[in-house]
Amino acid sequence: MNHTFKGTPDSRQSDDAAIPTSRFRPRYRALTDDEKALHDALKDKASELEALIEKVKAGRYRALALTSLEESIMWTVKELTS
Template identity: 60%
Template sequence: MAHPLEGTPDGHQAPQLGAAVSRFRATYRALTDEKKSLHDAIKAKAVEMEALFDLVKPGRYRSLGLTALEEAVMWTVKELTS
């Protein structure tokens, strides 16, 4: 698989062949129904985790946990949609 930042589009970028290759996607590729469902499930589980975290007294460690959850969801969704 070609690396998208080396100037050669990979399979996911095929519909955008005319667009310049950039690490900052100006457009998003269409997701399959299966990937949309997975995206929604990841976000729903994150909401469940956030609700559990909110049961813990406020403090620095809870805040760090929420930040880590946000980061985990962000990177996972980025991989799913890349």
């Protein structure tokens, strides 16, 4: 399998810009270099915030905060790749 960020689409990516929208998206459109950079920046900032949150004592609220962070990045990346 090719690495998706090396510029070579694997079987999950398509160069077709008119991929039909699907809730479960079995195939993704290839990202531009700017979109790849934005994707990486989002994940890097999320990792920074995760490290800060983990400095708070363990408990239910910290767990909820981490879950919310994961969810927000998931939705943002889903929008970016749509």
